[in-house]
Amino acid sequence: MKPPTTPSGNPPRRRRRSAEIARKEILDAAQKRLSEGGPEAIRLQEIARDVGIAHPTIIHHFGSRDGLIRALDARAVEALTRDVVAVLKRGESPTAEVELIERVAETMEEQGLARLIAWWALREPGADPAQGIDPPSLVENISKLIAARVGDEPGLVAREHETVSFAVRLAVIATFGDALLGDLLSPAEEPEREAERRRFRAWMARLLREGLTAPEDPSTS
Amino acid sequence: MKPPTTPSGNPPRRRRRSAEIARKEILDAAQKRLSEGGPEAIRLQEIARDVGIAHPTIIHHFGSRDGLIRALDARAVEALTRDVVAVLKRGESPTAEVELIERVAETMEEQGLARLIAWWALREPGADPAQGIDPPSLVENISKLIAARVGDEPGLVAREHETVSFAVRLAVIATFGDALLGDLLSPAEEPEREAERRRFRAWMARLLREGLTAPEDPSTS
DNA sequence: GTTCTTACTGACACTAATGTATATAACTTT
DNA sequence: AAAGTTATATACATTAGTGTCAGTAAGAAC
Known part of the structure; x- marks a missing residue:
C-alpha cells in the first residue's frame, strides 16, 4: 500500500x-x-x-536516558552555584542575607531545582554528585565569603568557623526543604500563600543573621 | 514431563x-x-x-503497587506524628527542643522517613497528603503546644503566633533537608560525621530557641 | 549546483514490570 | 475429621519504555 x-x-x-x-x-x-x-x-x-x-x-x-539525567544534574548545580556566587560577590548591602535566600529560593522553586536535587538524592543514596562538582567545598567557600563579610561589619562579632558553615548549611537545607514541602506545611490558602512564604524567608534570614552575629549564650538552660 | x-x-x-x-x-x-x-x-x-x-x-x-505505596505513606506520617506528639506531651525539660529535634531527625533518618516524604512530594506536586492526614493542622497543633510551653517559662517573652509556627516549620523542614542532603553538604568524613551532625542539630535547636524567646529586633538593618 | 556531515525519523527488537487467572495448602471453625 | 477461608504459589497476558538500525533530509562547505 x-x-x-x-x-x-x-x-x-x-x-x-x-x-x-x-x-x-x-x-x-x-x-x-x-x-x-x-x-x-x-x-x-x-x-x-x-x-x-x-x-x-x-x-x-x-x-541514553541516563546521559540525559546526568546532563540535567550538571546544569542545575551549575545554575545554583552561579546564582549564589553572584549574590555573594557583589553583596555589600545589609540585606544581603535576605537577598541571598530569596535568590536561592527562587532558583530552587521556579527552576524546579529542589525537585531535581531531591530526586538526585533519592536515586544515589550515598554517592558523590555529578562529575567533579563538590558541594562541601561549595558550602565551604560560601562560608568563607560570609565570614569575611560579617567580619567587616563593625560592632559584630564573627563566629567561629563551624558556626558560619552551620548557618550556610541551614540556609541551603531549609530553602530546599521549603521548596519541596512548603505548600504542604503552610496553613495559608492560595492567595496569601506567597506573601506568607516571603515572610517566612525574611524571618529565617533574620534568625540566621542573629545567629551569626549575636554573642554566644551557652547559659540557655 | x-x-x-x-x-x-x-x-x-x-x-x-x-x-x-x-x-x-x-x-x-x-x-x-x-x-x-x-x-x-x-x-x-x-x-x-x-x-x-x-x-x-x-x-x-x-x-496494587499504588496501594502499597499509599500504605507506606500513611504508616510513615503516622509514625512521625506519634513521635512528635509524644515528645511534646511529656516535654517540660529545658532541653526539650534538642530532644524534639533529635527525635524527629532520628525518625527521618533511620526509618527512611525523609526519603519517603521526599518521594511523596515529588510524586504528587501540589496534592494533599494521604487520606485524612493534615500536616498544616499538625504544625498548628505543635505550634500551640510549644507556645504554651514557652509562655509558661518565666522571663521569656512568647512570640506572636506566626513566629512560633515559623519556627516549627523551619525545624521540620531543616530536619527533613538534613536527612536528605546532610551527607552531601557536610565536609566531615565518616568517623566524625555523626558527631558533627549532632552538633549541627544542637546548634539549630539553640538558634530556634533564641528565635522563639529573645526580644524582637526590627532594627537589624 | 554537488558533496558532506549529522540531526532527525519510523519501525522494530528487547526487557522488565504490573497485574490476572487459576490452583494449592495452611490454618480456623464446626 | 470435614468444610470453609484465605494467604500464597505458578504461569501467563499485557503493557510500556528504552535502545537499535538503516535510511532521509536539512543545512554547511566547496
Whole structure:
C-alpha cells in the first residue's frame, strides 16, 4: 500500500536545530516534566513529544536516558552555584542575607531545582554528585565569603568557623526543604500563600543573621 | 514431563502469616528498599524476594503497587506524628527542643522517613497528603503546644503566633533537608560525621530557641 | 549546483514490570 | 475429621519504555 520507509506522499518537513540548541530544548522540556510530574515523569517519549521530535533523537544527543539525567544534574548545580556566587560577590548591602535566600529560593522553586536535587538524592543514596562538582567545598567557600563579610561589619562579632558553615548549611537545607514541602506545611490558602512564604524567608534570614552575629549564650538552660 | 501446576515431587512447604503480619513484613521490606535504593527501587518482585514470597501476594494484600505505596505513606506520617506528639506531651525539660529535634531527625533518618516524604512530594506536586492526614493542622497543633510551653517559662517573652509556627516549620523542614542532603553538604568524613551532625542539630535547636524567646529586633538593618 | 556531515525519523527488537487467572495448602471453625 | 477461608504459589497476558538500525533530509562547505 504505502512504502513504509519513504512516505513521499506528504513532504515530511523537518526542523533541524544545531546540536547545542537541540540539547537545550530537550533539557528544558525534561526539567519541566520533572517539576510538574513525579520522578517517573521523565519518559523519553513524552519529552520528545513536548519538544516536537522523535524519541531516538534524544538518545542521539545524550547517548541514553541516563546521559540525559546526568546532563540535567550538571546544569542545575551549575545554575545554583552561579546564582549564589553572584549574590555573594557583589553583596555589600545589609540585606544581603535576605537577598541571598530569596535568590536561592527562587532558583530552587521556579527552576524546579529542589525537585531535581531531591530526586538526585533519592536515586544515589550515598554517592558523590555529578562529575567533579563538590558541594562541601561549595558550602565551604560560601562560608568563607560570609565570614569575611560579617567580619567587616563593625560592632559584630564573627563566629567561629563551624558556626558560619552551620548557618550556610541551614540556609541551603531549609530553602530546599521549603521548596519541596512548603505548600504542604503552610496553613495559608492560595492567595496569601506567597506573601506568607516571603515572610517566612525574611524571618529565617533574620534568625540566621542573629545567629551569626549575636554573642554566644551557652547559659540557655 | 512434569505436571506444571502440581509439582508433587518436593513438598512445597509454605509459611502462612496472618494478613496483618504479612502486611507489616511487606511494608518493612518496601521501606528498606526505598531507603537504600532510589525511588524506582520499589519493585514488587524484589520486595517479594526480600520477604520470601511471590509478588502476586503483595497485590493480594494491597490491591496494587499504588496501594502499597499509599500504605507506606500513611504508616510513615503516622509514625512521625506519634513521635512528635509524644515528645511534646511529656516535654517540660529545658532541653526539650534538642530532644524534639533529635527525635524527629532520628525518625527521618533511620526509618527512611525523609526519603519517603521526599518521594511523596515529588510524586504528587501540589496534592494533599494521604487520606485524612493534615500536616498544616499538625504544625498548628505543635505550634500551640510549644507556645504554651514557652509562655509558661518565666522571663521569656512568647512570640506572636506566626513566629512560633515559623519556627516549627523551619525545624521540620531543616530536619527533613538534613536527612536528605546532610551527607552531601557536610565536609566531615565518616568517623566524625555523626558527631558533627549532632552538633549541627544542637546548634539549630539553640538558634530556634533564641528565635522563639529573645526580644524582637526590627532594627537589624 | 554537488558533496558532506549529522540531526532527525519510523519501525522494530528487547526487557522488565504490573497485574490476572487459576490452583494449592495452611490454618480456623464446626 | 470435614468444610470453609484465605494467604500464597505458578504461569501467563499485557503493557510500556528504552535502545537499535538503516535510511532521509536539512543545512554547511566547496
